Amino acid sequence: MTGQREGRAAAIDVPTLVFAAAGIAAAAVLPFVRARPNRIAEGTAQLLLGISPAAAACLLVLWGAAGVAALLARAGQARARVVMALSIAAPVAAVVAAGLVTTAAAGASTIARASLAAGFWTTTVLGYASFLSSSTRAGLGRDLLRRVLGFSVPVVIGALLFSGFLDAVSVVREWAVQKTVFLAETVNHLVLSGMAVLAGGVVGLLVGIVSRRRAGFRQASFFVLNIVQTIPSLALFGLLILPLAALSRRFPILHEWGISGIGRAPAVIALSFYAMLPIARNTLTALAGIPPAARDAGRGMGMTRGQLLGRVEIPLALPVILAGVRTATVQSIGNVVVTALIGAGGLGVFIFQGLGQFAADLILLGTLPVIAMAVAADQLLGGLVRLVTPKPLRGVEA
Amino acid sequence: MIRFDAVARRYGPVAAVDGVSLDIREQELCVLVGPSGSGKSTLLRMANRLVEPTSGAISVRGRDVRDLRPEDLRRGIGYVIQSVGLFPHLDVAANVATVPRLLGWDRARIEQRTDGMLALVGLDPGRYRRRFPHELSGGEAQRVGVARALASDPPIVLMDEPFSAVDPLNRLRLQDEFLQIQRELRKTVLFVTHDVDEAIRLADRIAILRAGRLVQYDAPERILEAPADPFVAAFVGADRALKRLSRFAVRGHARAVEAFRVDDEASIREAARQRRFLWIVDERGVLLGSLDTELANRCGEIRSCVSTENIRDMAVTPEASLKEALSRMLGASARTIPVVDSEFHLLGELSLRDVESVSEKPVSAGSSAGSSAEGGAGGGP
Numbered sequence: 029m030t031g032q033r034e035g036r037a038a039a040i041d042v043p044t045l046v047f048a049a050a051g052i053a054a055a056a057v058l059p060f061v062r063a064r065p066n067r068i069a070e071g072t073a074q075l076l077l078g079i080s081p082a083a084a085a086c087l088l089v090l091w092g093a094a095g096v097a098a099l100l101a102r103a104g105q106a107r108a109r110v111v112m113a114l115s116i117a118a119p120v121a122a123v124v125a126a127g128l129v130t131t132a133a134a135g136a137s138t139i140a141r142a143s144l145a146a147g148f149w150t151t152t153v154l155g156y157a158s159f160l161s162s163s164t165r166a167g168l169g170r171d172l173l174r175r176v177l178g179f180s181v182p183v184v185i186g187a188l189l190f191s192g193f194l195d196a197v198s199v200v201r202e203w204a205v206q207k208t209v210f211l212a213e214t215v216n217h218l219v220l221s222g223m224a225v226l227a228g229g230v231v232g233l234l235v236g237i238v239s240r241r242r243a244g245f246r247q248a249s250f251f252v253l254n255i256v257q258t259i260p261s262l263a264l265f266g267l268l269i270l271p272l273a274a275l276s277r278r279f280p281i282l283h284e285w286g287i288s289g290i291g292r293a294p295a296v297i298a299l300s301f302y303a304m305l306p307i308a309r310n311t312l313t314a315l316a317g318i319p320p321a322a323r324d325a326g327r328g329m330g331m332t333r334g335q336l337l338g339r340v341e342i343p344l345a346l347p348v349i350l351a352g353v354r355t356a357t358v359q360s361i362g363n364v365v366v367t368a369l370i371g372a373g374g375l376g377v378f379i380f381q382g383l384g385q386f387a388a389d390l391i392l393l394g395t396l397p398v399i400a401m402a403v404a405a406d407q408l409l410g411g412l413v414r415l416v417t418p419k420p421l422r423g424v425e426a
Numbered sequence: 427m428i429r430f431d432a433v434a435r436r437y438g439p440v441a442a443v444d445g446v447s448l449d450i451r452e453q454e455l456c457v458l459v460g461p462s463g464s465g466k467s468t469l470l471r472m473a474n475r476l477v478e479p480t481s482g483a484i485s486v487r488g489r490d491v492r493d494l495r496p497e498d499l500r501r502g503i504g505y506v507i508q509s510v511g512l513f514p515h516l517d518v519a520a521n522v523a524t525v526p527r528l529l530g531w532d533r534a535r536i537e538q539r540t541d542g543m544l545a546l547v548g549l550d551p552g553r554y555r556r557r558f559p560h561e562l563s564g565g566e567a568q569r570v571g572v573a574r575a576l577a578s579d580p581p582i583v584l585m586d587e588p589f590s591a592v593d594p595l596n597r598l599r600l601q602d603e604f605l606q607i608q609r610e611l612r613k614t615v616l617f618v619t620h621d622v623d624e625a626i627r628l629a630d631r632i633a634i635l636r637a638g639r640l641v642q643y644d645a646p647e648r649i650l651e652a653p654a655d656p657f658v659a660a661f662v663g664a665d666r667a668l669k670r671l672s673r674f675a676v677r678g679h680a681r682a683v684e685a686f687r688v689d690d691e692a693s694i695r696e697a698a699r700q701r702r703f704l705w706i707v708d709e710r711g712v713l714l715g716s717l718d719t720e721l722a723n724r725c726g727e728i729r730s731c732v733s734t735e736n737i738r739d740m741a742v743t744p745e746a747s748l749k750e751a752l753s754r755m756l757g758a759s760a761r762t763i764p765v766v767d768s769e770f771h772l773l774g775e776l777s778l779r780d781v782e783s784v785s786e787k788p789v790s791a792g793s794s795a796g797s798s799a800e801g802g803a804g805g806g807p
Contacts, residue, residue: 325511328476328584329525329574330501343515418515419558 048095108166228303236311310352314345433482504575504583677744
């Protein structure tokens, strides 16, 4: 009898219960939208229950259903699938509600703004957290349903943005105003992070390869790279201004190429230094992890150094090296934000403008695409890592 | 075929190999044996230039190894190592095809060769071709390692403790299988081990190394019979007389003997006057047991007096070693044991005297190679 009761007790999905309770609380007490007479005014926070009881009820029902499933349904993958669907439905519903209530709150006024508040963001984060938690715990990490549901929120947001349904949301209004600049700075942001990862990657790879053979070089290079990693990016930009400006004055050709103390040159140089460490370290780790016997056998059978590298070492090391590139890329996309301060542009431009003008929407306009880019790059490179991992070496992935 | 001429390799003040001269003959299996640190692996790795000698010269097939690009030299020499060193990201077929691919063979030839090699080492190509190294047992992995070393049909094979990491039972099987392959292919093999028994089982000739120096280089029978110094004697062990017996096969030492059919009473009674013991077979020639003729005289029916008790434990095959034969004699408390074929037909008999005569008779250097070819346990179809 005791055993049976323990069995039932263990079957309760506690994490989902916690997420559901938090979701209900967020929908009920946190302000969902903030209506403001203009873009910098404080405005008034409003509960979803107050402006759209139907939407609020929808959120409460979704979270409630997830909670009930966690409490009463039989444990297993079927329950996990239900919880996953209900969890991801909450952010979707929140996005739709956002479109509805902001249109109502902002009205026809062109300067009035309706921005999304804590209730919206909390619901979105909780929904994703609950979704990832239940799918991972049920061993559905590679499940088709997880992929489809995981992409549903960005797809819904994209579709609604395109249809104009979200036009009244303050960030979207800000975007409409800045459209041309936004596009240019987004491209700029991608180019800057791309260049940084490319340059840092090539150097990092070489540092890693050479480090495996030469202990002295390894000590010295990793000492430098580790120190660089601890220097705040802003300080590193500052440190590069003087030498680069001097070089540019000394060699006019550099000036013609656009290299000077501020702008893209110091930005890319500094960022590629940050990108070097993860790539160099992963290259070194990967090469050191290759079974010595495989290397000895390869050499003993008559492989040249290049053949050994190309046929044995690189194929075995590539997944780990690419994991380093993945880390470096995500890190670079975030770091490029700061380069706006030294005139290199990027989405940081909006963030610093927003900070200066006390315009939260502008800050969001800079931040949201950075997050989206980082997540997309992470997913993309994660997929690439899986693709290049030789079948027998595939294990647990992060 | 492989010739070391006053070869030395120093690491700082330490000499790993210290002036070794050694000539490995074509188609011979030469085993380098010695305690750890004796320089045997270093010596082997100098043959394909994985290690360069500090002084001295090495020639392979009559050419100084320094005249060849290391890669070209190595592609012409098979190489097997203790930890196998299969490439974990490649399947068995791709692993075996390593050297043929380096040599630029065409695809059809490589495929055919790969399957042939897997079959040779006793792995069904259909089942093993697409497996990956982590799906193989230690013994299977080492078989693949041997197949890979032989894939391009090199005349020379270097083997650095190839069977040391395998459990003892599998090691014996691998050794037997390898001996069979070697009898068929007749490669020139340089084989490193620290296991004296393995050396005695496999070698045509054994080179014993100590602290980088060659102490004795001779046929196993000779080394066991006349160790060059107390070190060699201690190294090969106090049971070296027994080990020596393991180098000789029953075939060649057994004597023909008449078999008596159990229903041929007249012949048995006739023979009983000259001999105390007779081997009795049934109507199909299958050995039944021995007959003590003194008992037989008081016996009604011959069949009931034949001693069949431990005949299965006594009998040896012609391929068995004299060491095994001696062990069977001791086990059965018999001075004479029957020699039978796989169907248990009587072929002859072997007596303790026959075994003793081998121990007494010194083996000349010339005849040792011949006896070693028929020696060793196992023996293939």
